[in-house]
Amino acid sequence: MGELTRIVPFEMVDAALAETGAVQQRLRKIPARVVVYLLLAAALFDDCGYLAVWRKLTASLEAIPVANVTGTALWHARTRLGARPMQALFDLLRGPATAIRTAGAHFKGLLTVAIDGTCLDVPDSPLHRARLGGITNQYGTSGYPQICLTALVACGTRAVLDAAFGPRTSGETVYGTRLTRSLHAGMIVLLDRGFSGNPFLTAVAGTEAAFLARISAARRPPVLERFEDGSHLSRFGGLEVRIIECEITIITSQGRTTGLYRMATSLLDHHRYPASDLVSLYHERWEVESAYFAIKKSMLGRRVLRSQTCAGISQEVYALLSAYQALRIAIADATGTTPGADPDRGSFSVALRCARDQIVRAAGIIADTAIDLVGTIGRAVLDQLMPARRLRVSPRAVKRPLSRYAYKSLRVDRHTHTATLNIKILTPTPTS
Template sequence: MAGGRFAPGHLGELTQLVPFEMVDAALNATRAVQCRLRDLPSRVVVYLLLAGCLFPETGYLGVWRKLTGALAGLPVVSPTASALAQARRRIGSKPLRWLFDLLRGPDATGHGPGIRWHGLLVVALDGTTVTVPDTPAVMTRFTKQAGNHGGTGYPQVRLLALVACGTRTLIDAVFGPTTTGETTYAPRLLPSLRPGMILLADRNFGAQKLVADIAGTGAEVLVRLKNGRRMPVLARYRDGSYLSALGGLHVRVIDCEITVTTTAGKHTGLYRLATTLLDHHRHPAAGLATLYHQRWEIETAYLELKSTILGGRVLRARTPDGIDQEIYALLVVYQLLRTAMADATSTQYGTDPDRASFSIAWQSARDLVVQAAGVIAGTVVDLAGTIGRHVLADLLPQRRLRISPRIVKRAISKYQARGPHIDRTSYKATTGIEILAPAGP
């Protein structure tokens, strides 16, 4: 452990991925180092904020007890809740943002079909919302959303992320009020795109200018378009796709019918995809339609953030600045867990990162914080570590295609709750893809 007043400043084994020197650099760069050595040094407060994201079910005093529970025999202070709140306000959100900017990025060292496709790093762009406390201070910046079920009971933050599909690591993220739409936030993520990537996005991001701006970064695009959108047919290809244009940008359009078959029946949907990959020989239409399914990895990443880590809870912070601080801490912790998982699977050649259990990694990280174990790395490099060994010891089976009805599981209003007649069964499924060539000569 660190000595003296700095002893409570750790994150268990995850400290090896965000070591003392890194946190000190963040504090120095953002001028958030304490002017005098206090009972709660700024470095300790940063680790408290990060640990708080591993234990969202308890207040910061409870998090402090978890950080110090294994430090028997060391002179550890017992701060009050107000002292912890004052310390969090003192350092602000800038050190957490600095850490996120340093740690974000794809971990492309693993193996698996979803990491790269024809040599291109597969990434996805999408948005979600995070629920925050309903306080007068929060409502000055974040608002509640109206809806068919009485609207949301709490204000919400819109979070938009760029995710590496194969490892679900965060490449970049932005967030702000829900009064601003996803397509307005999206351009702020474009500087993180570069040649050698292929970006997957849903229909909301199919605007002409946005697709052209994405293509201008050098990254390739595979975006879904609305089925009724009229697209000019400039040339036809043998694989059923055709050359078209989005404004001044040439794209290849793929119309396909996807049929999902289960023991409960069949479901068929029409998809229209547009891509900047114009060579139908190198990138056939059927392969691109199959690749688009990888876009759902970003939905799984959001599930891990909001369900596994937060457990559907409202964030703790009760001011706009505190919300910024907490969200950046949450993004840092998620990235640390995903990095630890990718490092572990990379030690077993051929192991798809999809088989690593996020829940196991999260629970192992929590246990190691309580034990204050693995804080400082040994002299021998251990890529897997205790977290990784737990993950590798209980790998998930090879992914099978399953489907489940898309329903509201937690109704916003009890009067609008879905009844028990909804079929909540997950079915094993098979898919069929048929490319629909446009009519005409």
């Protein structure tokens, strides 16, 4: 894994293998430890088959005898390993990858995290269709079978704290409930409307983590007490919450758009957590979308997963999450050495390209006597820091038109696109 081997060292891989009983019982041409690194490398080279990834891993090892393997041998090695060692490795890697001083990671002392779901395409085989089904519309069943991936992401670093996945038919709230095992006091969880049901919010509150969730505008919770910041006390079943109603206006070169939003939070102290601060904080929920973009676009290139079996899909997803987490740790470590550097400014694409180069060159696997906390990947990230984040808005426009000439009709210069955001806290009208 090149320099990423320092983040995923041999001892960590061996611990995951030992924990799951996956250490080979006899000497093999492809040991279990090597298979783990092959799977991690394959997550970084989305456009290659496993045999091509093997050749990249061994390209710079001319001085070392390397086994001559076939694609079939690699398939048998991956099948013997199974998914549990990769899950155990992800459990060792997952976490916020942040410190208390990391810019943008905390809100008034609370670690800011978000839960959301996305879908990943899997190969269109009879086995996957039988287990996962397909996308149905008025024309019948179409598209690839999909799995639903739901992740708990640290907004400050976009690192993954936990993840759960399975058939899309179960829904993201089912997998989101499993993620409550990783919630605890000292966190604030940002949730969209899909996770705003009473059972899920009650489960989150039971972990002692705070939450801030957007709720449907059609939902009219009772007003029990009004606060001076414009919010009011209410109740969802047996759970006390504060309700914040606001009007958000976005002004761009395309005009003005105004929307009404209603949010619920378990932070009842309106003096310490004013409504305006919470509304501004909710914008950080977009960081989980950025994490999914890095996984699906930068790493996968919007491609379908490789594996033809259900166990192989699980193995591949855990390898994908582990490789993603290793890159996020590298970015967080690098930006942590520069005062005031926000991990948001660290380019995931730069880290990914540099990590690929390190793998092919087999460089940086063994650390020198003087430990370099930044490393080659970190220096590449710091040398190409992105500018400070502009206000994130998503104007209604076709991002991928059928004709390239259709871009002219958008009349939006995406290189200089700016926006202004106005927030107005609303006071609810009394209900009889």
